[in-house]
Amino acid sequence: xxxxxxxxxxxxxxxxxxxxxADRQDDCLKVLTQLKAIRSAVSGLIQTVVADKFDTCxxxxxxxxxxxxxxxxxxxxxx
Numbered sequence: 001x002x003x004x005x006x007x008x009x010x011x012x013x014x015x016x017x018x019x020x021x022a023d024r025q026d027d028c029l030k031v032l033t034q035l036k037a038i039r040s041a042v043s044g045l046i047q048t049v050v051a052d053k054f055d056t057c058x059x060x061x062x063x064x065x066x067x068x069x070x071x072x073x074x075x076x077x078x079x
Contacts, residue, residue, distance in 0.1 A: 004052065007045045014038045050076050 002010075018034045050073050058066055 002048075004045065004048055007041065007048060011038060011041045011045065014041060046076055 014034060014037060018031060018038065021031050021034065054069070054073055058069055061069060
């Protein structure tokens, strides 16, 4: 399984690639395909962070913030 840092570095590389594609005025469909891949990678990163850090974050929060975080986790994991 990739670490959070590895996932971030992959996303950075993808974004740099899209920037180069835009600078070269590459085919719109290719750019959009890469952007979709980036969106998927960011979604995976969010799910990884939620899964890895959820319990730690939850233990340090106030009651109202815990409810918010729990609802946020439900939203993230359902999308």
